[in-house]
Amino acid sequence: MNVEEILKKLVSFPVLGGESNLSILNWIKGVLESNGVTVHLVPNEDGSKASLHCRIGPATDGGVILSGHMDVVPVEGQEWTTDPFVLTDKGDGKLYGRGACDMKGFLACCLAALPQMLEADLKKPIYFAFSYDEEVGCLAAPELARAISTHYDETPKYAIIGEPSLMEPIVGQKGIYILETYVNGSAGHSSRVKQEVSAIHEAMRLILWLEKKMDQLIADKRLDDRFHPPHSSIHIGLVSGGIAPNVIADKAHFYWDLRTIPMDDIDAIVKEFDGYCKKREATLRQVFPDFSIKTVENHPPVPHLDTKADADVVSLVKRISGKSKLNTVSYAAEAGQFANEGFQSAICGPGSIAQAHRADEFIAKEQLVKGVAMINKLILELSSENFAWYA
Numbered sequence: 042m043n044v045e046e047i048l049k050k051l052v053s054f055p056v057l058g059g060e061s062n063l064s065i066l067n068w069i070k071g072v073l074e075s076n077g078v079t080v081h082l083v084p085n086e087d088g089s090k091a092s093l094h095c096r097i098g099p100a101t102d103g104g105v106i107l108s109g110h111m112d113v114v115p116v117e118g119q120e121w122t123t124d125p126f127v128l129t130d131k132g133d134g135k136l137y138g139r140g141a142c143d144m145k146g147f148l149a150c151c152l153a154a155l156p157q158m159l160e161a162d163l164k165k166p167i168y169f170a171f172s173y174d175e176e177v178g179c180l181a182a183p184e185l186a187r188a189i190s191t192h193y194d195e196t197p198k199y200a201i202i203g204e205p206s207l208m209e210p211i212v213g214q215k216g217i218y219i220l221e222t223y224v225n226g227s228a229g230h231s232s233r234v235k236q237e238v239s240a241i242h243e244a245m246r247l248i249l250w251l252e253k254k255m256d257q258l259i260a261d262k263r264l265d266d267r268f269h270p271p272h273s274s275i276h277i278g279l280v281s282g283g284i285a286p287n288v289i290a291d292k293a294h295f296y297w298d299l300r301t302i303p304m305d306d307i308d309a310i311v312k313e314f315d316g317y318c319k320k321r322e323a324t325l326r327q328v329f330p331d332f333s334i335k336t337v338e339n340h341p342p343v344p345h346l347d348t349k350a351d352a353d354v355v356s357l358v359k360r361i362s363g364k365s366k367l368n369t370v371s372y373a374a375e376a377g378q379f380a381n382e383g384f385q386s387a388i389c390g391p392g393s394i395a396q397a398h399r400a401d402e403f404i405a406k407e408q409l410v411k412g413v414a415m416i417n418k419l420i421l422e423l424s425s426e427n428f429a430w431y432a
């Protein structure tokens with residue numbers, strides 16, 4: 042099967058983040074096994090989902106992990122002009138379908154290059170690391186990265202995460218954390234606003250504290266020009282609470298997201314916020330003893346990626362992609378999680394993030410060709426005796 046045929050098959054599995062991925066998993070597993078590759082699964086607790094990993098080439102230190110996710114985002118509410126789960130060639134040089142670019146395109150490139158990998162005389166191994174539930178918070182990658190570092194006797198050195206980057210190397214990614222805060226106050230007639238504790242009024246105070254915290258980070262010149270915007274951001278995206286204008290709200294709730302540049306610490310910001318909440322609780326319990334503020338995790342934190350420009354993986358990715366300009370992104374990806382496991386990591390893959398997650402998602406055919414070409418160059422690098430100096 043060529044890369045387009047493989048992509049067509051991959052797109053036909055409508056596996057959304059959060060759902061069982063066994064259908065697409067078993068198809069990929071079948072392709073690998075029919076080529077003689079031994080596949081290892083990393084299942085979730087009830088066995089309804091699994092990541093897979095495998096090694097192609099010798100069991101020696103210094104290999105390269107190719108990482109991608111098998112799940113996609115929903116199509117509900119989007120106006121598609123084609124069936125999102127049928128890869129469609131409209132004759133305009135683009136292939137349309139959900140996941141065509143994010144990121145089944147890269148998975149297709151990996152599988153299309155498999156025969157070349159098997160034929161090559163690889164001096165260093167290539168690993169596939171395909172995860173599930175990336176689109177609902179990069180949930181499976183930490184366990185997958187851990188499984189790779191514990192399963193094999195040898196130690197891989199690099200991870201290339203094939204998220205759509207128009208084949209440009211991406212070395213930085215903001216850390217991301219999504220939280221929910223619940224405020225429990227006391228209900229009453231609106232005229233008694235000083236005798237009760239309005240959960241809405243208090244929630245607004247907490248929201249302003251968060252905004253001020255962001256402004257303080259900027260004022261303190263905590264800036265990293267590699268990112269747009271160059272500062273950590275704190276954003277409140279959904280607020281609810283109250284029942285009527287003349288009733289004091291006893292409940293309020295808001296969602297917030299925190300996107301941190303590498304020099305800022307997600308935990309430290311959340312801890313400082315918690316400290317402020319504790320102070321408010323102590324003050325307001327004098328008015329209403331059951332007053333409380335509770336902040337809970339909506340998604341586990343996704344760590345930042347901060348690969349230095351002079352890291353070996355950067356020169357490797359520059360060489361195989363043919364692109365030398367380094368970029369950063371503010372979206373969530375699994376690269377920071379692979380880096381946390383000790384693998385030098387960079388993002389580089391076919392397609393544009395501008396086409397991801399939207400109606401009529403597509404990948405340009407020439408991007409698929411470039412994706413396969415990058416992997417073929419990687420095979421050449423890893424077949425060369427000269428590659429040894431990288432490891």
Ligand SMILES: [Zn+2]
Nearest residue numbers: 110143144204
């Ligand atoms: Zn993705």
